Amino acid sequence: MTLTPQWLEELRSRTTLSTLIGRTVKVTKSGREFKACCPFHNEKTPSFTINDEKGFYHCFGCGAHGDAIRWMTDQRGLGFMDAVKDLASEAQMKVPAPDPQAAKRQETRATLHDVMAAAQDWFVAQFNGIEGAHAREYLKNRSISEKTIRDFGFGFAPDSRGRLKDALSVHGVDQLVEAGLLIKVDDKEAYDRFRGRLMIPIRDPRGRVIAFGGRILGDGEPKYLNSPDTPLFDKGRTLYNLDKASPASRQTGRILVVEGYMDVIALAQAGFEDVVAPLGTALTEHQIERIWKMVEAPILCFDGDNAGQKAAMRAALRALPILKPSHSLKFISLPAGQDPDDLIRSDGAQAFAALINKPQMLSEKIWQVEYDAEPLDTPEAKAGLKKRVSDHVRDIADQDIAQHYRHDFQERYEQAFFARRENNQPNRPYRPSKGGFKSRYVSFTPKDETKSVLVDGYDLRIAKGILGGLIRHPSRISKHFEELMILKLADSQLQALLTELTKCAMGKETLDMQGLLTILEQTDCYNVAKGLLRADALNFTFNRKLPDDAPSDEISILAKRAHQDLAEAIKVVTARPGLEAALAEATRRVQDDLTDESFAEQQRLRQAKQEFHERLVELTQIDDVV
Structure with missing residues (x-):
């Protein structure tokens, strides 16, 4: 395809620049030119001028400058050829085709664009008709406004194997199949691909419909169904909403x-x-x-x-x-x-x-992600972390960037495990920050805030009770999902069980103990889970089986108490490692330089630790918390 300077100049001359820009920007006449607030940077006083005679725009604020084609590429986000084709279509100019085969492909694509536009109009008509009531109700329940429905072009595909095929029969079955709207298997009769679905048009950067996504209304799989790859649509290269996001991104x-x-x-x-x-x-x-x-x-x-x-x-x-x-x-x-x-x-x-x-x-x-992938409590695990991040660095083709990543990961690794004491500061592992623990029993923010919490020692015994409580009360897993996700249990079997419990909770909206055990029976964690149900050494309220013969109101009270105690136990196990670290640091400060402030901080943290002890005594009969 040869676009000569003469042809491009003719295209520019046939395009009224102020009209083109005025479709998305408010322009006002100013003498022989037009003015507007610049769309390429935020301003309140117009410094953006448009000259139709010379065919260019210019901003005296940010320096943006160009012609009609530049406007389409810079403001609309189109590629050069897409910009030329859009402008040529409006100017009623034919874009030169490179060769007969390319011309034929271009003609096919143009025909398929007509098919997709007709399908979009038909889906919208069904959405606004009697049969679209369910689809409209679904969007209403999701608080989708009428304006948003119009802007994104929602439609509806009736639950029928032939309604769309009949409605668009003028385009021919072969074209409808090639556009991905019909399914044809061998010599069998073609049928509608989308049935009983809320239809969402997928557009190219020029705003033309090239495919559809359909969301099922009611039961059925898959929940979302996309058009197959077609001459118009390549799923791996297409981004939904690019036509609207591209100009918006130039503002933000x-x-x-x-x-x-x-x-x-x-x-x-x-x-x-x-x-x-x-x-x-x-x-x-x-x-x-x-x-x-x-x-x-x-x-x-x-x-x-x-x-x-x-x-x-x-x-x-x-x-x-x-x-x-x-x-x-x-x-x-x-x-x-x-x-x-x-x-x-x-x-x-x-x-x-x-x-x-x-x-x-x-x-x-x-x-x-790699730091949190597994407990880093052995030299082998720490070496594994180093190998994983090193492998990622080797994947970087640009060697300058790779070298910077290598240095960055090395600094993080050394800070995590080999940091020297500087200015009397203790060694601290490098971890992303996380807010401190606060409850009615203790309120503090340790300086060594953690994204993940390694649970070992006595707290691991408490964690066993928590896991048993979660199995008896599966509804609480999702309630404490964020806290459970940062727990890293030193015992690998318990950690595996915790992972399975969170997976089960994500996969099921409602889950009872028997249903949970049925799912766990298919995993290696089943015996561990059954063992925790039988264990009563810690004797937490949430580890006890609710009486079958008790009145319903009594069971409700017992369940509520169990849920409250389970929440407190999770908070204690999540926060205590940070408390212990903060107390150790405060004690070191007192030893290095005894001041009223450092002594008060140490006493406050000791009191907080005592509150942990007292709360655990309330939760269980054990009174030997260290």
């Missing part, structure tokens, strides 16, 4: 990447319009490269559960081989059990804004 200077459609839609409705999502797969190298064309360090936002953190790590590892100077990834993790919609509903948009204002760097994310 960022791109947010979330896990799925509804996360994008919920955030956009809350005011975060610079958000995209992969389409049912982990973020690919092609998608990362595409985002890097807009911003140098996109922020990846994943759910706080195990699946979300695994997805974050997969994205991190895929980025390592293609890292380049100034280009990286940032990460935020949502509270356990919450997606963006949950967080915004419970705490408001400001809570999400606070998270994205303090993202985690790529190197820090990889270190944290």
Whole structure:
């Protein structure tokens, strides 16, 4: 394809620049030119001028300058050829085709775009009709506004094998199959791919529908169904909402990447319009490269559960081989059990804004995941950590970046295990920060705050009781998910059981003890779990079997007491390692330099430790807590 300077100049001359820019920016006439507040930087006084006669725009504030094609690439986020094609279509100019085969492919793609546009119109009509009531009710229950429904083009596919095929029969079965709208197996009759689903159009950077995602309404699998790959749609290269997020990112200077459609839609409705999502797969190298064309360090936002953190790590590892100077990834993790919609509903948009204002760097994310992968209580485990992060460094192709990562991980490793005492400061392992423990029994913030807590010694005995209590009261697992996720039990069998319990709680919304045991029976943890149910050495209230013959109100009171005591036991086990470390440091200070302040701090922490002791005595009959 040869685009001559003469052809491009003709294209520019046929495009009224002020009209093109005025579609997304408010412009006002000023003499022979137009003025506007610059869309490339925030300003209150217009310094952005548009000259239709000369065919260019210029901002005297930030220096942005260009013609119609530059506007489409810089503000709309289109590639050069996509920008040319859009402008040529409006100017009624034919873009030269490179050869007959390419011309034929272009014609096919144009036809498929017509098919997808017709399908989108039909799905929207069904959504607004009688049969779409269920779909409309679903969005209403999720607090999706009418404006958001229109902006994102929600539709509905009736539960029928042939309604769409009949409605779009003018396009022919072959075209509908090639567009991914029908399924055809061998010589059997083709049938509708999407049935009984809320339809979400997937658009290319130019805003054209190229595929669909369908969410099931009611029972059925899969919950989300995407179009297959077609001449228009390559799932591994496409990002949902890129057409809207690209211009928005030029205002914010960022791109947010979330896990799925509804996360994008919920955030956009809350005011975060610079958000995209992969389409049912982990973020690919092609998608990362595409985002890097807009911003140098996109922020990846994943759910706080195990699946979300695994997805974050997969994205991190895929980025390592293609890292380049100034280009990286940032990460935020949502509270356990919450997606963006949950967080915004419970705490408001400001809570999400606070998270994205303090993202985690790529190197820090990889270190944290590997550091927390297993208890680091043996020389072999520590050496294993060093090998894992070294292996990641070897995956980085750019040797300058690799060298910086090597130094970064080495510093973290030495700080964690070999840090020397400086200025009379004790050795402290390097761990991401975590807020201090606070309860009605004790309130303190240890200086050595931890992301993970290694539980051993006497606290491991208490942890056995906690695990037994969680098995008897499975509903409490999700209630204490965040605290349980930071526990690292020194006993590998108990740690494996804790991991299985959290997995079970994530997989089931409601779970009773018998159902939990049935699931555990398929794992290596079953015998350990049964043993904890039989053990009554600690005699916590939450380890006791509730009486079968007691009145319901009495059982309710006993269960409530057990749940409260279980919550306190979890808090004690989570916080006591930090308390012990803080007390040891305070004692050292008193020995090095006895002052009123250091002595008071030591006494306060000793009192806090005593409160731990007293609370455990209340929870159990054992009175030999060390």
